[in-house]
Amino acid sequence: MNNSPPPAASSVPMTEQRSYPAALSVVTAVFFIWGFLTSLNDILIPHLKSLFSLNYAQAMLVQSCFFGAYFIMSLPAGKLVSKLGYKGGIVAGLLVAGMGALGFVPAAQGHSYYTFLAALFILASGITVLQVAANPYVTLLGPERTASSRINLAQALNALGTTLGPHFGGLLILSAATLSATQLAGLPSAQQLAYRAQQAHAVQGPYIGLAITLFVLAVIFWLLKMPSLINATEQGDERQHGIREVLAKPHVLFGVLGIFAYCGAEVSVSSTMVNYLSMPEIGGMTEQQAANWVSYFWGGAMIGRLVGSSLMLRFNPGKLVGLFALVNVLLLATTINSHGMIATISVVAIGLFNSIMFPTIFSLGIAKLGSMTSKASALLIMAIVGAAVIPYLQGRLSDHIGVQDAFILPLLCYLYIAFYGFKGSRVK
Structure with missing residues (x-):
């Protein structure tokens, strides 16, 4: 889902009107990643529903945890970005999201649905920080006259991420045939445990890869030289x-x-x-x-x-x-x-x-x-x-x-x- 607001009005010193193509490339990659992660939930829901024999209401708790983080963490995220600045906020958001993605490892090993939900909440909290920091920041990475062009480019990458997420999620997570609750109940206990372990680990690999990607982006972004930014202020x-x-x-x-x-x-x-x-x-x-x-x-x-x-x-x-x-x-x-x-x-x-x-x-x-x-x-x-x-x-x-x-x-x-x-x- 593209849920990024129009960028807040911001100002930057006149001496800082040059472009930062390397920084812009990393920021647009951030937009792609959070779009990819958001739409990947649509694949995670049927997989976890089958894995844990959930009803539809229980399966939808995936989205409740994910988007509930927007409501709970928006104000804390704003305070964090105010304290760390846009660059620090983006790095913090990437690190928190990466830790949430890594949380899928113990969730898969422990075969715990609620651990999966906790990991999703942490991941979404990181994305909330990214939302607060990255939208205004991308408008400042170049001349003011081309700010709209940059934000549109970033949002296009976000939309591309939401488009590709379900496709790759289907290949990596839903490729194995799943058993119905009736079929699973008909298996011996040992085979049920083996099946659940196999299905749980199908989720683990993709999210480990995403965690590594998020951590690498955080390091790259931290090492890049950024312009001196002035926080947005309201006029009048x-x-x-x-x-x-x-x-x-x-x-x-x-x-x-x-x-x-x-x-x-x-x-x-x-x-x-x-x-x-x-x-x-x-x-x-x-x-x-x-x-x-x-x-x-x-x-x-x-x-x-x-x-x-x-x-x-x-x-x-x-x-x-x-x-x-x-x-x-x-x-x-x-x-x-x-x-x-x-x-x-x-x-x-x-x-x-x-x-x-x-x-x-x-x-x-x-x-x-x-x-x-x-x-x-x-x-x-x-x-x-x-x-x-x-x-x-x-x-x-x-x-x-x-x-x-x-x-x-x-x-x-x-x-x-x-x-x-x-x-x-x-x-x-």
Whole structure:
């Protein structure tokens, strides 16, 4: 999921307007890695569900732990970056994420689902620090006039990471055939233990590789010479605004709910997709084949972002978000009421129309706020916790009414986003 806000306004001394291509290359690699790690959860969920014989609600705790870290750790991450600076914050984020990835080793060896969840929380905490530090930092690694170009390049690498993550995750984690709960229960105890050990270690290797990559990037970044940066400051009225005062602006309140609904809907759909496409009446695919379709889902979001940015030059952004949300409502209605290839294509196509939603809802939510912008931005980032709450609720729903019918929950989320785009985003 691309959940990076527009960069905060920052300043840099006039003497520091030269470019830093080496530093920019490392930072864009950071964007790629956190996109890769985020979408890899969509592959981890069906694997752990099978490994630990979980129901859907229990399996969705993967996303609850991962995105819950955004809510819990955003403010501490901001304080850490303020203390260490952007460069130090990025290094710290990479190290924390690397330690979280290494946590998959004891989790696999101990065959403990809750240890996996703890490792994911640590990993996501590191990514939260990266989010806070890397977005504004990349805008400072060169002349101000090309700042937008640099942030777009970095976000393109993030989208590429979310596209490739499920594909490689499918190859490395889901390549071995999995047994159903009934098949596993029919095996002797010794064979059950051997099977669970084999499946657990399938996760261990990829995350060790990711941990090494994160640690290497941290060392490289620390050794690079960086420009002297001046922390972002708000212009104009510098008095402190309370949360109630900011949320009293309707477009901010509706925007916070919009980010909550969008992140929840996007992650609910992507997290359920492997299990959904593996159903005989839908795709009848192996989990590895279904993982490739998850890549198409995220690839559609990457393509849609490129097309959508052009469309927003011609059309009202709010109305465009509303229109895209209504298209996703129709796609989900088709997903719920169809089978076979129609159901497969309709659920994957949702990614294409997700593309512009997060950045556009975010920018509409902070429109014309002046000195309230920083506080509103923090509230919008914290609303990413929707990706921790709504997937869990969809998991509970899937356990009671089935995976296909449970798509009614993200459908309702997109209906709200349509309301926000057409009406709720208006500044009063």
